[in-house]
Amino acid sequence: QVQLVESGGGLVKPGGSLRLSCAASGFTFSDFYMSWIRQAPGKGLEWVSYISSSGSTIYYADSVKGRFTISRDNAKNSLYLQMNSLRAEDTAMYYCARGYKFAYIWGQGTLVTVSS
Amino acid sequence: QSVLTQPPSVSGAPGQRVTISCTGSSSNIGAGYDVHWYQQVPGTAPKLVLHGNSNRPSGVPDRFSGSKSGTSAFLAISGLQADDEADYYCQSYDMRLSGAVFGGGTKLTVL
Numbered sequence: 446q447v448q449l450v451e452s453g454g455g456l457v458k459p460g461g462s463l464r465l466s467c468a469a470s471g472f473t474f475s476d477f478y479m480s481w482i483r484q485a486p487g488k489g490l491e492w493v494s495y496i497s498s499s500g501s502t503i504y505y506a507d508s509v510k511g512r513f514t515i516s517r518d519n520a521k522n523s524l525y526l527q528m529n530s531l532r533a534e535d536t537a538m539y540y541c542a543r544g545y546k547f548a549y550i551w552g553q554g555t556l557v558t559v560s561s
Numbered sequence: 562q563s564v565l566t567q568p569p570s571v572s573g574a575p576g577q578r579v580t581i582s583c584t585g586s587s588s589n590i591g592a593g594y595d596v597h598w599y600q601q602v603p604g605t606a607p608k609l610v611l612h613g614n615s616n617r618p619s620g621v622p623d624r625f626s627g628s629k630s631g632t633s634a635f636l637a638i639s640g641l642q643a644d645d646e647a648d649y650y651c652q653s654y655d656m657r658l659s660g661a662v663f664g665g666g667t668k669l670t671v672l
Contacts, residue, residue: 489563490599490607490650492661506660540606546661547597547652549618551606 447471447550449541454555461531465555467524467541475519478502478545481526483537484554491537494526495545504545509535531559564589565651565664572670578639581667583651584632589662591632594654598627598636601648601666610649611636638669646671 453465465481480495494515495504503515514527524541536559542548566584573579583596590596596614599607609618614634615627626637634653638645651664 489666490652490663492652492663504660507658546595546654547609547612548599548607549609549612551608553606 447543449543449550449552451539451541451552451555454539454557456558456560457531458561459532459559461559462527462529463531463557465526465528465539465541465557467552469522469524469541469543472543472550474517474522477543479517479524480542480545480548481515481524482540482542482548482551483535483557484540485534485537488537493539496524497545528557531557533559535559563665564655564658564662565653567649567651567664567667569665570668570670572672573641574672575641575643577641578637579641579669581636581638581649581651581669583634583636583653583664585634585653585655585662586632588657589632589653589655590629590634592656594656596627596629596634597652598625599650599652600645601650602646603648607650641671643671645669 448470450468481493496515512530516525538554540554541552543550598611600610601607611627614629648666650666655662
């Protein structure tokens with residue numbers, strides 16, 4: 446069945462880096478735009494970034510522009526989010542999702558905590 | 562503050578019908594961009610329940626329906642059931658921000 450599984454979250458100090466991964470299965474990964482969406486504890490949803498099927502089109506929210514980099518490896522059916530210069534306000538559950546106009550399928554999320 | 566405004570909470574008894582509103586502006590819903598709705602049971606990932614204003618993904622019961630008018634969109638849930646209790650989020654595109662935007666979420670309580 447269609448599945449997205451995130452990994453790579455954890456506790457990191459302010460200013461640190463973390464790389465999130467998302468493994469896709471059950472569909473032709475290379476056909477679809479993919480996104481990262483986050484949710485701070487007890488808060489609402491924020492669309493962080495998306496990447497086109499070929500990787501040629503990329504979007505970042507202003508809140509992460511210049512610090513986060515989205516990428517994908519279609520041969521490995523995988524999506525990535527490299528997060529640098531992390532701040533306390535980046536603390537959130539990070540979800541991988543299929544789509545960019547709306548999120549059709551969601552992963553279970555991986556928790557990123559930025560704290561000293 | 563969220564770009565799209567939702568009521569913080571709504572409630573209804575089993576079997577009743579509830580409606581959740583999502584109010585935007587001329588740069589998002591009012592500009593003609595589609596509205597999508599997600600259901601999130603606490604502790605789990607969101608799930609798409611409506612896309613393109615009123616289209617239900619496979620597996621979503623027809624008790625869920627949507628509409629749009631002017632700068633607002635609406636999610637209606639009829640025949641309320643206990644497992645409908647969740648947070649509901651609307652989402653659209655904002656041309657001024659050049660990106661997707663969410664509402665702040667509405668907590669649905671089934672009495």
